[in-house]
Structures are given as C-alpha cells and as structure tokens.
Amino acid sequence: MTLTRRELIVTLLGAPALFTSGCSASPRLPPAGELLGQSLEIGHRLRDGFRWPQPNADQWQDVGVVIVGGGVAGLSAAWRLQQNGCEDFVVLELESQPGGTSRSGRCELTPYPWGAHYLPVPLPHNHDLIRLLNEMGVVESVAEDGSPIIGEQFLCRDPDERVFVDGEWIEGLYPATGASEDDLAQLAAFRKEIDHWSAWRDAASRRAFSIPIRHATDDPEVLSLDKQSMAEWLRQHGWTSPRLHWLVDYSCRDDYGLTAEQTSAWAGVLYFAARLKEPGADHQPLMTWPAGNGRIVEHLASQAETRLKTGIAVTRIQSRQSRQRLGELRNDSPISGEIGYEVLAFNTASEQPIGFRAKSVIFAVPQFLAPRLIDGFAERTGRNAEQFEYGSWLVANVHLSRRPRESSFPLSWDNVIHDSRSLGYVVATHQSGNDHGPTVLTWYHPLCDDNAKAARQQLLKAKWSDLADVVLTDLERPHPEIRSLVTRLDVFRWGHAMIRPRPGFITSRQRREATQPDGRIHFANTDLSGIALFEEAFDHGLRAADEALASLTPNP
Amino acid sequence: MQSEDSMNRAPLFLLYLNVLIIASCGLVYELLAGTLASYLLGDSVTQFSLVIGIYLSALGAGAWVSRFVDQRLARCFIEVELAVALIGGASAPVLFLAFSSVGAFRVVLYGIVFAIGTLVGLELPLLMRLLKDHLDFEDLVSRVLTFDYLGALFASLLFPMFCVPRLGLVRTSLLCGLLNAVVGLWGTYLLRPLLSSRGLSGLRGRACLVIGLLIVGIIKADSLTTLAEEHVLGEPIVHAESTPYQRIVLTRNTRGFQLFLNGHLQFNSVDEHRYHEALVHPALSSVKSPRRVLVLGGGDGLAVREILRYPSVESVTLVDLDPGMTSLADRFPPLAELSRSSLKDRRVTIINEDAFLWVGRDVGPSSSKASTAGPFENLPHEKFDTAIIDFPDPGTFSVGKLYSTRFYRMLRERLTAEAVISVQCTSPLVAPQSYWCIVKTLESSGFHVRPYHAAVPTFGEWGFVLASSSSPLPVKLSLSSELIGPSRFLTDNILNSLFDLPPDLARVEAEVNQLNNQVLVHYYDQEWGAMK
Numbered sequence A: 001m002t003l004t005r006r007e008l009i010v011t012l013l014g015a016p017a018l019f020t021s022g023c024s025a026s027p028r029l030p031p032a033g034e035l036l037g038q039s040l041e042i043g044h045r046l047r048d049g050f051r052w053p054q055p056n057a058d059q060w061q062d063v064g065v066v067i068v069g070g071g072v073a074g075l076s077a078a079w080r081l082q083q084n085g086c087e088d089f090v091v092l093e094l095e096s097q098p099g100g101t102s103r104s105g106r107c108e109l110t111p112y113p114w115g116a117h118y119l120p121v122p123l124p125h126n127h128d129l130i131r132l133l134n135e136m137g138v139v140e141s142v143a144e145d146g147s148p149i150i151g152e153q154f155l156c157r158d159p160d161e162r163v164f165v166d167g168e169w170i171e172g173l174y175p176a177t178g179a180s181e182d183d184l185a186q187l188a189a190f191r192k193e194i195d196h197w198s199a200w201r202d203a204a205s206r207r208a209f210s211i212p213i214r215h216a217t218d219d220p221e222v223l224s225l226d227k228q229s230m231a232e233w234l235r236q237h238g239w240t241s242p243r244l245h246w247l248v249d250y251s252c253r254d255d256y257g258l259t260a261e262q263t264s265a266w267a268g269v270l271y272f273a274a275r276l277k278e279p280g281a282d283h284q285p286l287m288t289w290p291a292g293n294g295r296i297v298e299h300l301a302s303q304a305e306t307r308l309k310t311g312i313a314v315t316r317i318q319s320r321q322s323r324q325r326l327g328e329l330r331n332d333s334p335i336s337g338e339i340g341y342e343v344l345a346f347n348t349a350s351e352q353p354i355g356f357r358a359k360s361v362i363f364a365v366p367q368f369l370a371p372r373l374i375d376g377f378a379e380r381t382g383r384n385a386e387q388f389e390y391g392s393w394l395v396a397n398v399h400l401s402r403r404p405r406e407s408s409f410p411l412s413w414d415n416v417i418h419d420s421r422s423l424g425y426v427v428a429t430h431q432s433g434n435d436h437g438p439t440v441l442t443w444y445h446p447l448c449d450d451n452a453k454a455a456r457q458q459l460l461k462a463k464w465s466d467l468a469d470v471v472l473t474d475l476e477r478p479h480p481e482i483r484s485l486v487t488r489l490d491v492f493r494w495g496h497a498m499i500r501p502r503p504g505f506i507t508s509r510q511r512r513e514a515t516q517p518d519g520r521i522h523f524a525n526t527d528l529s530g531i532a533l534f535e536e537a538f539d540h541g542l543r544a545a546d547e548a549l550a551s552l553t554p555n556p
Numbered sequence B: 001m002q003s004e005d006s007m008n009r010a011p012l013f014l015l016y017l018n019v020l021i022i023a024s025c026g027l028v029y030e031l032l033a034g035t036l037a038s039y040l041l042g043d044s045v046t047q048f049s050l051v052i053g054i055y056l057s058a059l060g061a062g063a064w065v066s067r068f069v070d071q072r073l074a075r076c077f078i079e080v081e082l083a084v085a086l087i088g089g090a091s092a093p094v095l096f097l098a099f100s101s102v103g104a105f106r107v108v109l110y111g112i113v114f115a116i117g118t119l120v121g122l123e124l125p126l127l128m129r130l131l132k133d134h135l136d137f138e139d140l141v142s143r144v145l146t147f148d149y150l151g152a153l154f155a156s157l158l159f160p161m162f163c164v165p166r167l168g169l170v171r172t173s174l175l176c177g178l179l180n181a182v183v184g185l186w187g188t189y190l191l192r193p194l195l196s197s198r199g200l201s202g203l204r205g206r207a208c209l210v211i212g213l214l215i216v217g218i219i220k221a222d223s224l225t226t227l228a229e230e231h232v233l234g235e236p237i238v239h240a241e242s243t244p245y246q247r248i249v250l251t252r253n254t255r256g257f258q259l260f261l262n263g264h265l266q267f268n269s270v271d272e273h274r275y276h277e278a279l280v281h282p283a284l285s286s287v288k289s290p291r292r293v294l295v296l297g298g299g300d301g302l303a304v305r306e307i308l309r310y311p312s313v314e315s316v317t318l319v320d321l322d323p324g325m326t327s328l329a330d331r332f333p334p335l336a337e338l339s340r341s342s343l344k345d346r347r348v349t350i351i352n353e354d355a356f357l358w359v360g361r362d363v364g365p366s367s368s369k370a371s372t373a374g375p376f377e378n379l380p381h382e383k384f385d386t387a388i389i390d391f392p393d394p395g396t397f398s399v400g401k402l403y404s405t406r407f408y409r410m411l412r413e414r415l416t417a418e419a420v421i422s423v424q425c426t427s428p429l430v431a432p433q434s435y436w437c438i439v440k441t442l443e444s445s446g447f448h449v450r451p452y453h454a455a456v457p458t459f460g461e462w463g464f465v466l467a468s469s470s471s472p473l474p475v476k477l478s479l480s481s482e483l484i485g486p487s488r489f490l491t492d493n494i495l496n497s498l499f500d501l502p503p504d505l506a507r508v509e510a511e512v513n514q515l516n517n518q519v520l521v522h523y524y525d526q527e528w529g530a531m532k
Ligand SMILES: Cc1cc2nc3c(=O)[nH]c(=O)nc-3n(C[C@H](O)[C@H](O)[C@H](O)COP(=O)(O)OP(=O)(O)OC[C@H]3O[C@@H](n4cnc5c(N)ncnc54)[C@H](O)[C@@H]3O)c2cc1C
Pocket: A068, A069, A070, A071, A072, A073, A074, A092, A093, A094, A095, A098, A099, A100, A101, A102, A114, A115, A116, A117, A118, A119, A293, A312, A313, A314, A315, A364, A365, A366, A369, A393, A395, A444, A494, A497, A498, A524, A525, A526, A527, A532, A533, A534, A535, A537
C-alpha cells in the first residue's frame, strides 16, 4: 500500500505535525531535488535469486583477497592488509561511490554527509584508530596517558548542540526549560549511575562498557542488562522524569534508530558510559568534518587506490573445492589445488559479469546477505542471520539560500527539535567556520517502527515530493520561513541502514557466532557488534584482515 | 437652503477641531525641520531661527496668496489640506534621504519649510472665509485664532515629550501627514454641502491615495528603523540599513556621529582618533618600513586612514565580511570625510569575506599538496609584515572564532617572520577575563605579546595587544619619523605610557579560547552582561 502525503506525515512525524503545517493541499516544494537510495534493483535480484550471467574465461582475475563491500569495514580491512604489506587484494563495492552508510555528497559550497557524521575522540586504548587518525593529520600529539591531542579544527566547533523546546532554542541537549528540582535530581542520579559503570572493571581489568565492544567484559551481571529495555532500566531505578526519558530516548534513536522502549539497556548504557574516560569526565569530544565521516572514507579509499572497484555488485561466492568435487571445474587455474573461492560479480556500468579467483574473502557487507551470496552458507554453518534486524533511515540534505532568521540560542552544529520524531539536523558548513549566507542542513529521521520490514517497504514506495514535504513540515516548526529558503532538497532512503540492538540480540548466540569465519571467508561489518558505529565497523575490518592474513600465511 | 441647515453647530465645532489639528501639524513640521537641520548641520541656534523665520514668512505668503482664490473655496481648502499632508508627511524621510549631499540638503530643507508654511498659511484664511457666512466676524476670528494658538501649544508640548522620544522623527512626520490627510478626507463629508458633486469622488480618491501612501511610508519606516532602536540608542538615527550580515545604524548629534553595528557602538567621530591611533601606530611603528599591511575587520576605513600615513606602505589588504560596511562611506559622506576616503586609495584592496575563511584558505596540513597546481597557483601567498585586527567584540560565536588559537595560527602562516600585529580586545576594565583570555590565546598560538590600553572617552578604558610572530617586541617604541601629518593623540611619550598597565588592569586567570570551547564568548557574555 502506498501512503498519501498526509498519511506519510502522520506516520513519520506524528499527528501534531499536521496542525503546525496546516497541511495545505499543494504544499510549496523545493525547486529542485532528487530521490536517492541504495541500488534497489540489484538488491532485489539478489533477494529473489536472479540468474546472473556467467563471466567468460577472459573476464576472470586472480587475487589474494577479495573484500566484498566498500563501506567502513571493507575499507578498514584493506587498510590493514596494506599496513601489513599485503597489496594483493581488491575491494568490490556495489555503489558508484564507496563508504556505505558513511558516505557523503558534495555541492559547490560544501561537502555534506549522507549518513555517519561524527566520531568521538578515541580513548587511549584504541591504538589502531589513533594510528588512522594520525595518518589523516588529525592528531597533533599524544598525551602521556596515550590520549590523542586532536587538532582544534577537527573538534566540533562550539556551539555544538541546541534543542528547540517550547518555541525557543536553548543550549545543549537536555530540555532544561521548566525543569523541576526533581527532574534535575533524577538527571544527576542518572549521571552518577553512568559514572559508576564507567568506573567498573572486571578481574581482568576490562571495562563494563567499551568501544569497540570486543574489549568489554563478559561478566554476567553486566550482560544481564541486555535482557531488558533501556526504558525499563530507567523505571527500575525509579527514574520517571519525562525530561530524562526524552534525553535517553533521543540518544537511543540517534545512535541506534530505536526508541528507549525498544533498545537493549546494555546498548543504552554503553552509549553513555563507554565514552567517559573516567567517572565525572565529560563525554569524549566529537570530531567532525563537513563531509561527516565521509572524510575518513575518503582517506581510506585514497589509500586503497585502484584496488577499490566501485560499481561492482558481488552476486555469488562459491568455494572452488566444492565445485571441484562436483566436477564443475577443470584443474587449470594457477591456484587450483588450494582452498580457494570464486567471487562472481556484475559490473553495473558496463552490465558485464566479472569473476575473481581468490584465496580468501572478507565479507564486509551486512550479515543478512551471507545466506544470499555465499553458496551453501546456511548448510555449512547452521547460521541463517534471521535475528539480524535492520532499521531504515530517511536522510535529507536541504540546501538553503541563506540561514533562517532567529533570535534565541544561535545555529549550532547539531540542532534538535524536541517535539519531533526526527532527530533534527546538522549543519554542513559549521565545521569550516562558515557562518553566513547559503548552507546545507543534513536532516535525519530513523524509522523506529516495531515492524522494520513494513516500514522499509513504505519508505521505499514514497515519492520524492511527499518525502520532501515531510522534511519541510518538520523544519517549519522551528523555522517558519524555511520553504522560501530552500534551493534544493535531496532525499536518501536507507533501507537496511542500521542493525537494531533490541533486548537479547547482543547476548544472542547468533550474533556471537556470526564473527566465526566460514572456511576462509572472514566476516566484517558493524552489524556483527549489534550496534552501528564507526569504531565497530573499523574494528571488525581490522580483525577480519588479520584473520585473512593469518590464514594465508602457511603455519610452520 | 439645504446648506444652511446642515452647517449646524455640531459640524462647526468639528471644524474648529480641524483648525486645531492643522495648527498642531503645521508646527510639528516646523519643529521637525528645525531639529533635523540642527542635528545634521549643527549650530542649532542658527538652524532654528532660520527655519522659524522662513516658516513664518511663508505663512504670510500663503495668507497673501489666499486672496487669489475666489471660487470653489471648500474644494480648494481640501486640496491644500492634502498637499500639506503629503509634503509635511514626507518631509522627514525626504530630508534624511537628502542628507547624503549636504549642499542639496539645504535647498531641500528650506524648500520644504517654505512650501509647508505657504500651504498652512493658505488654510486659515480659506477656512475663515468658508465660515464667515455662518458666524459673525468677531466670533469667527476669536474662535479660529484661539484654536490655532491652542494647537501650537499642544504641538510644542507633544513634540519633545512624546514624538521625538517615542516615535522618532520619521514616524512623527508621517503620522502628522496621515492626520492631515484624514482631516482632508473628513472635510469632504463635513463640507459636503459646499462642494459640488462634480469631481467629488475624484477628490476623495486622491485623499485615500495620500492616506495609503503615508501608511505605506509608516510600514516602510518600521522596517528601516525600529522604534526600540531609536529608543535604545537615544539619539536620532540618520542612516540605517540591514545587510545580510548585520544592522548598520548611524546616529548623530551636534557633537558628531556614531556608528553602531547590531546595536554596539563602533566609534564616535569625536574621539575615534584616539582609538584608531592607539590601534594602528604601535604596530606600524614597531616594523621597520612596513610595506604590506593586512587589516581584518575595520570596514569603516578609519584604521586604514592611519595606515596610509606611512609612506613606506605599498599595499593594504582589508578583509571585512560586509560589503555594506566597506561601501558605507559612499552612502554617508561624513564618513568619507572622516576616513579621508581611505578605502578609495589605490594602495587598498578590499576583500569582502569572513576573515576566518579568508585567512584559512590554503593554510594547514593540505597546503603542501598544492604544488601540483598551475604555474601561478603554487606561488606562495606574499606574506604581510603588519596586521591590524579590528574585529567587533567577541559577543557571538561567529565572532568568537576570530579570537581562537586556530585563527591566530592560521594568521601566523600569512605573516613574515618579523611581522607585528595589533589586536583590539574589548575593555580590560569591564571585562578583564575576556581581555586576558585573548592575550593568553595569542601567547599559546606562539605570539610574543605586549598588552596595552588607551582611554577612549566614549568607550572607556580600552584594551589592545601588540604581538609579534617570532622575534620579541622592542621594549621602547617611538613613532615613525616618516609619519605624514600630525597625530592628535599619540606622542612618543604617550605611546610608551600605553604599555604601563595600572593595577586595576592586572592580569587575571583565563583559559585559552579554542574553536571547540569558545570560552571567550562565555567570559564576554558574563562580564558585559553584568554591566547591564
Ligand atoms: C543515517 C546514519 C547515520 C549514522 N551516523 C553515525 C555516526 O554519526 N557515527 C558513527 O560512528 N556511526 C554512524 N552510523 C553508523 C555507520 O554507518 C557505521 O559506523 C559504519 O559506516 C558501518 O560500516 P560498514 O562497513 O560496517 O557497513 P555499510 O556501511 O553497510 O557498508 C557495506 C557496504 O557494502 C556494499 N554492498 C552491499 N551489498 C553489496 C554487494 N552485493 N556487492 C558489493 N558491495 C555491496 C554497500 O553498498 C556498502 O557500501 C550511521 C548510520 C546511518 C545509517
């Protein structure tokens, strides 16, 4: 069923939005814009078991490692291989541009993010990430305790955030306007509890919550938080303050695309506790770029150089051994005899098939694709990826001829609308110090529906004009004049955008086992952590690369 | 006769009210003209007596002209009323516009005063003749004159007590015009029996047109200057405009004029020389033969005026965000006079851009990669040997970034190794933490600093920093011997005394201002906020 514009507004923004917009029959739409998204056609063919054309003999290449997917995980794996002197790899990326959910766009004025837009300064233990940032010229020096000192221009410029509440912008994220003493007392108690968790260490002196989560404790007391939702956890502590609940709910929607009722308390607490260096410290400062994390993607992609191949959809991965056994394969290939893989792919530009014979594969795409792409995956591993649930996101880049006029707390990097289901917007020109004239706002909306699949289908059916109207109806609340300022509005529909850490998933067997290699197929994607974060994708990329390197080096 | 019946006592009383309004408005126009003339031209005694003289003589001229009107008296009365409404109503706005050229201003001023006087002088005799058939002569004269003089009293009280402080000159003028026009329209009904039907609707149409024009004027005036603005600034606004970047307002009194940006005083023409000499000469006199000077902010051209007094200066690059500011002298001639049209000097290049973006262009880690560019693009920027930094006070985040370590570090890349800069940094007396925060930020960006101060009466005790990029600053300064023209504030002795900070300006603890903390904006807000 396709929704009408009115229904779409109600679904995405809630009924009150209709009143503020007046929802006129023919709303004023932006003069230009496009509807963007992941390559749906390819995705659907993969899902429906399409019979792809087979490459001819001259369309085959031999390569040590094929990395499937040029998102953060895949590019990080490539970076790691190169760092270890392995140049014999390719990265195959379906889209014409690398980066996956961390990709960015660009107009004459400025680059802007299409997905991930910030990275907190890593804690001293995250050596690999600090190394990457150092290579990018972001780290000026390293403090005695190993903390990186980040160049001022990469740290989010003040004012970093504001929230629109009761008709006014105020500094920060907590909706402090009209907060009672009890509200503030609960906020303080909540912070204290978070401090407790940031100080917690197990016998092996591992943190309770750490990013990447691989370094966190497996203590049952801590893991038991995964049994309940974040909202339940708050209530269990007697915290009922609507302001506190809003803050936590907002944070869950922002990081996980889920409400506090839907988010595992383990993931919810992790968001707050893992990024405190020590109890009482501020949340680690954020690094950001006009392109968001697209800047890091750009760096990683430039390192991979021509080994990164875009516009190449991997359609099937099959083991040569099994095919040899079936007699499908003649014994004439240079790497015959070894365990090897055939990675079949499709060049979306030339519409030609292409094949790679590889010793090892790094599977850096979401898990749900494993049964679809890897021959005999479910039979061999007993894994079907069914518990991996992904939420959809709607992201818009709104180009303005000038900034809206306003009088309360000034335009910040992150601008949150309290009474909205959207997350508000970040300002692409903020970090470059550009404070006047035209700008681009990147507006975010996670679809938190319980039924992720139904929501995804509705989103993918919606028209550009209706989605643009949703975006503007939301922005009109704080900025009544917005429609007259828009020069262009592009909308990106992310279907499988983010893994959902619902209660039980983090501690599930399926998730924990998903990192196990299948032969020489090694898995790397942020979804393996159950949460979608740069650091997780990066960490899995490095781990998978290390595994691949180890499996390629003959054991003495 | 029908007309006899309808001119009964009630409308007669209303006609006296007419007289009262006409008289009040007439006097208000006169007072407006006098006030404006003395604001803009100074010398209020001369201006007022000239305006009064011209006005009174014009009244006589009008009375004399009235004898040539012998037909259609009522109609003529209303036409005159509408003319007063239009000319009187538009008088203040027109005079403000004419102010951009002082020569034309006098012609327009006296022309308007004379025209209004003549028209008002026409009105009373016409009215008296209209009424003479309905009243006996003694009664008529006594009543009309009573209301006339009462109106004058009324106006002379209202003008200083309500109009100027509450409405401002432009709105007062437009409102009086509106009142006149409404009286005119109303007259077409009151005097209906004396008016022929022919052309009546045309007359009413014209009245409505005048009313409409004046209402549009009032709406426009609101967008030009807000009531609150005039109220806050406390002085008449002689020029106001909103650019995409800021609100520029110039006010004037008999002593001089003031520039406000977003309501903050930038200078007063009376003592700006103290500020600008203190800002410019310590830096330029510390550099041996300054050649290439960078000015950041300072779009009024007053700092550049001082810089151009050094014959060694070959080029001045001025970066100011707002083209409305750097071209203000074109629209406000007194500023051109004050700055000696410095921005028009051939040595000066104006760049309208956010200084943060301009200074940061091709600076930073990526600059080394630029070598693949074409033959000209990879030439290094020619560096500046002196920089004068004259930004507004750091009251907002978008200005605060211009006082950050990142900014100063980028700036250093644009300076020669021996370069000296000076920075205006708000009042060290009112805002000590803000002041010392800027000093500390410069220090931690690698500059050698010497803090100094100067007394600028309209600002108070003002703070600056002299800084050099690598070599330490000289302990003793002397004004360059080549300086063209006399200084009004600085001598060698005074120049050196600026660096003696009294105990009440002693250093206080402050953090370094960085882009990601913007502590300076917070200090500034607290310290100046506490003043209000
Ligand atoms: C809207 C949004 C905002 C976010 N904001 C942040 C943030 O601010 N900070 C943060 O840390 N994280 C953020 N995230 C999470 C962020 O996306 C992850 O940090 C990270 O980018 C995930 O990378 P990945 O490589 O694991 O997966 P993906 O980004 O999903 O990469 C997978 C790649 O594989 C490609 N691919 C898929 N199928 C095939 C195929 N058959 N053949 C070839 N290639 C294929 C895809 O095109 C894609 O490029 C955000 C996510 C979203 C959706």
